[in-house]
Amino acid sequence: MPLLLVEDDRELAHGLSCSLAQSDYAADVVFDGQSAILACKNTDYDLVILDLGLPDMDGLEVLRRLRKTGMSAPVLILTARFDLDDRVSGLDAGGDDYLAKPFALPELEARIRALLRRGAPQESRIQFCDIVFEPVSKMASIHGRELALTAAEFAVLGLLLRRPGRVVSKTQFVEEIYDHADEKNPAMIEVFVSRLRRKLAEAQSQTLIRALRGLGYRLEEASHE
Amino acid sequence: MNKPTQSSLRRQLLVHLAVPLLAVLVLGAAGGMLIARHIGYQVHDQWLLDSAMTLASQARAADHRVQLSLPPAALQMFEWDQIDHIYWQASSARQGLLFSNAALPQPPAAAQAARPGPQFYDGVIDGQAVRVVAIDRPAPGGIDDTLHILVAETMHKRENVATKIFSQWAPLQISVLVLAASFIWLAVTRNLRKVDSVAARLGAYETDRLTPITDTERMPAEIAPLISAINGLLTKLSEEQDSQKRFISNAAHQLRTPLATLQVQTQRVLRERDPLKHNQALDDVHRAVTRLHHVTHQLLTLMRSERQTEKHLKLAPVDLAEIAREEVERWTDSALQKEIDLGYEGPEHGVEITGESHLLRELIGNLIDNAIRYQSPGGTVTLILSGDPVTLAVDDDGPGIPEHERGLVLERFYRGSTSELAGGCGLGLPIAYEIAARHGAHLSIATGTWGRGTRVQVDFQ
DSSP: OEEEEEOSOHHHHHHHHHHHHHTTOEEEEEOSHHHHHHHHHHSOOSEEEEESBOSSSBHHHHHHHHHHTTOOSOEEEEEOOOOHHHHHHHHHTTOSEEEESSOOHHHHHHHHHHHHHHHSOOOSSEEETTEEEETTTTEEEETTEEOOOOHHHHHHHHHHHHSTTSOBOHHHHHHHHOSSGGGOOHHHHHHHHHHHHHHHHHTTOSEEEEEETTTEEEEEEGGGO | OOOOOOOOHHHHHHHHHHHHHHHHHHHHHHHHHHHHHHHHHHHHHHHHHHHHHHHHHTEEEETTEEEEOOOHHHHHHHHOOSSOOEEEEEEETTTEEEEESSOOOOOOHHHHHHOOSOEEEEEEETTEEEEEEEEEEEOSTTOSOEEEEEEEEESHHHHHHHHHHHHHHHHHHHHHHHHHHHHHHHHHHHHHHHHHHHHHHHHTOOTTSOOOOOOGGGSOTTTHHHHHHHHHHHHHHHHHHHHHHHHHHHHHHHHHHHHHHHHHHHHHHHHOOSHHHHHHHHHHHHHHHHHHHHHHHHHHHHHHHHHOOTTTOOOEEEEHHHHHHHHHHHTHHHHHHTTOEEEEESOSSOOEEEEOHHHHHHHHHHHHHHHHHTOOTTOEEEEEEETTTTEEEEEEOSSOOOGGGTTGGGSTTOOOTTHHHHTOOSOHHHHHHHHHHHTTOEEEEEEOTTSSSEEEEEEOO
16 A cells, blocks of 8 residues: 655654564655655555645645645645644645644554545445454454354444544443443443453454543553453 | 725814804904994983083073074074984973974983983984984073983994994904914914924834934923833834844844854765765764754744743644643654653643644654753653643753753853763753743743652743
């Protein structure tokens, strides 16, 4: 899946494309707006990473022109500018996400993953680390071995997998699991989560469900720490 | 953009002074001329009357009839005049015309009836304008008759007088006008030059030293308010400039140290041959970069929170609970890395306040970051949020801030006794304090909930 990186600072461009290559993203690099427009005409990119401060034209103008030619790939805007208004105008011009320099590499990669996922059609099969999750057939497996989950546990896992690495609050679990208001019981969530944890551990999953005090739960890779 | 026509004080003053003065002078000149002319007329009228009286005195009574005996020499003398022509006519009520050298116009009937004294009026003889005097005298020698005498004179002398008066008045008036005008111009210019000197002083102003303009007592009282307003502005600018200078010098200092660290660490990496130590050195590089990132970010945030006075804040209703939960989540990994239990106590939604979400995030982020930074592994940091009244607190069970340092940590670039270890840059709490103040909230530092650690609390109004 080719990406296009539009960044006029050659060192940053070089560093970024090398780092992206480490994460198996192949990125074409251009250094100015005209080349970016030309590159998008010739190649169908999955994602464009666009710096706003380009030598030949304003990055937002590049973005507008790209959108005018009908390019639909998600665009992640990078900027060293500081004003809040930039965020708004960047998104108005057709940007999908926004990252201010300086940024940490994992943050950039997380945004790229999210944008690529958003662009992809509704997945019938979700994979995170060693968990394979199939919402339609209500199947979840680890290392090819199916997990025997109750409907509630399946729903909890599904919610955690919808936003891996992000917190899911107890309220969100309750609303997902219970249809009727009188059934709602937040205390039960802890029970479901602890059962799910045990089943994941039994299947020797590399993932773990972390409880964050006062916030909720999140699914993460065990090597996270 | 078309420039509006600028009003010139000098021109306005000149116009406002010169026009009325000119009018006054012209009116004065006209009035003076009229009076002079009137007096001249009266003098000439008197002479005319004298002539008529002389003529009347020549009347004699003879044979119960009035006679006018005028020897030719006397008549010649009477009529002689270098410039004007004299006409006369004598008549009596009973005898009719006695003598005349021309047909003289009679006085207006109404005037004759109304006044018994001599009457002056204008008339025309032989196509020439004349001034006529008419007198009535009782006939001499007890004759019951009235002598009626008219004497007329052409008006050349009178006109000459008017011309003479005008020819002498006019140059005088013109020179008065010119003098007055030049005095006005001089006065206006000289006084306005004081404005010019102020302008020149302002124009030559050195911006590196924003000292107020002194010696205002030598300036006109009308300019003094302007100068004092400018001085007020200068003082404000000077304070701003000082604070920016301080900020820049502090910022330079803050940036230099991590940059130097980074430079040293990278050079160490480049020199390192042992692969294991190479990686360790790279870790150090990364730490230095992170620190530099942190400092830069803090400096920029501080600059922005400073710049955004209440007027520039883009206030909107925000849910503080959502922001707080997101910030706690954002700092989770940092806390986990330091083995600190970071938690949230408060509602999931619905703590609405009016504020700027971006700055509020910075505020909360800084409080959490600060707590984590100075907390030791195994410790606890909790963000506590409650509504009504809206209160946000970050509580930790760490070493705590000694009471005497609590005021100091709110000052920029102050670094407590432990901050070197924690890699702080002395800006976290000042930024939080500043942002809280921008939102009309008060930030205070107290001892933590269980009698130890620190509780930084923000009370929103």
